Amino acid sequence: MSGIGDHGPSLARPALRQPRLQAVIFDVDGTLADTERDGHRPAFNEAFLRHGLDVAWDAEEYGRLLQITGGRRRVATYLGERGYGPEAEDLAVRVHQTKTALFRERVVTGGFTTRPGVPELVADLRRAGIRIAVATTGRRAWAEPLVTQLLGPDVVEVLVTGEMVPRLKPDPAAYRLVLQELGLRADEALAVEDSAIGLRSVTAAGLATIVVTNDYTAGQDFAGAAAVRAGFDGPEPLSAQRCRAVHDSWWTRREEGMGPAPT
Ligand code: XBP
Numbered sequence: 022m023s024g025i026g027d028h029g030p031s032l033a034r035p036a037l038r039q040p041r042l043q044a045v046i047f048d049v050d051g052t053l054a055d056t057e058r059d060g061h062r063p064a065f066n067e068a069f070l071r072h073g074l075d076v077a078w079d080a081e082e083y084g085r086l087l088q089i090t091g092g093r094r095r096v097a098t099y100l101g102e103r104g105y106g107p108e109a110e111d112l113a114v115r116v117h118q119t120k121t122a123l124f125r126e127r128v129v130t131g132g133f134t135t136r137p138g139v140p141e142l143v144a145d146l147r148r149a150g151i152r153i154a155v156a157t158t159g160r161r162a163w164a165e166p167l168v169t170q171l172l173g174p175d176v177v178e179v180l181v182t183g184e185m186v187p188r189l190k191p192d193p194a195a196y197r198l199v200l201q202e203l204g205l206r207a208d209e210a211l212a213v214e215d216s217a218i219g220l221r222s223v224t225a226a227g228l229a230t231i232v233v234t235n236d237y238t239a240g241q242d243f244a245g246a247a248a249v250r251a252g253f254d255g256p257e258p259l260s261a262q263r264c265r266a267v268h269d270s271w272w273t274r275r276e277e278g279m280g281p282a283p284t
């Protein structure tokens with residue numbers, strides 16, 4: 022509003038520098054919610070049963086299988102290694118369709134909650150004007166309702182899911198697509214991931230990562246991460262200000278050590 026004493030923008034005033042961090046991109050499984058051990062795993066097991074397969078993944082074995090990203094690939098690789106031969110791929114497609122329907126059902130009936138501290142962080146980011154996006158290797162059929170349920174409607178601006186990219190994490194395709202849809206450079210966004218595979222995907226796309234570990238991923242190799250934490254909450258909860266500080270210092274170190282950041 023203009024009035025007495027308001028002389029409009031002064032030429033002498035230095036231009037306000039736009040803060041570098043414009044968006045935070047969250048992974049879903051293991052990051053926004055603990056969905057793997059007691060979520061995806063029982064859905065896979067129920068699907069095996071419904072397809073007459075004598076397969077049941079226990080929590081430990083499932084932890085090892087998480088190295089294979091994407092549910093269909095995980096099933097196909099497993100069946101292939103157990104002698105299902107050329108049949109494994111087709112069977113995996115059918116088992117995975119059933120698993121996707123079962124897991125979606127669990128999602129829409131309210132089966133999951135966020136990891137502690139996530140709602141507070143997301144609210145703080147929004148107050149700070151930082152945009153929210155999501156990059157997952159999972160299927161849209163469950164990821165979309167899950168993200169809406171966890172974070173609320175109209176919070177996530179861009180949601181990239183497994184079927185939208187030619188290659189899953191650790192390939193950078195998902196993060197590159199999110200950046201493209203947000204219209205941002207790699208140095209204007211920060212990713213939050215839970216696993217070494219997720220970190221590799223983000224790093225290959227040129228972004229900084231805060232890793233928030235869980236029971237499955239604690240102890241993995243997180244070299245190159247901007248920060249590694251055991252949770253979102255605690256005595257020093259992850260906040261918008263903390264995200265900005267971590268992001269700025271990662272880029273400063275990078276620019277000082279390796280020249281200008283890539284665009
Ligand atoms: C998560 C995954 C997913 C889920 C299953 O990886 O690997 O495959 O386990 O989802 P990230 P789908 O957290 O790195 O995205 O069965 O829908 O593939």
Ligand code: MG
Binds near residue numbers: 048049050052216219
């Ligand atoms: Mg994950």
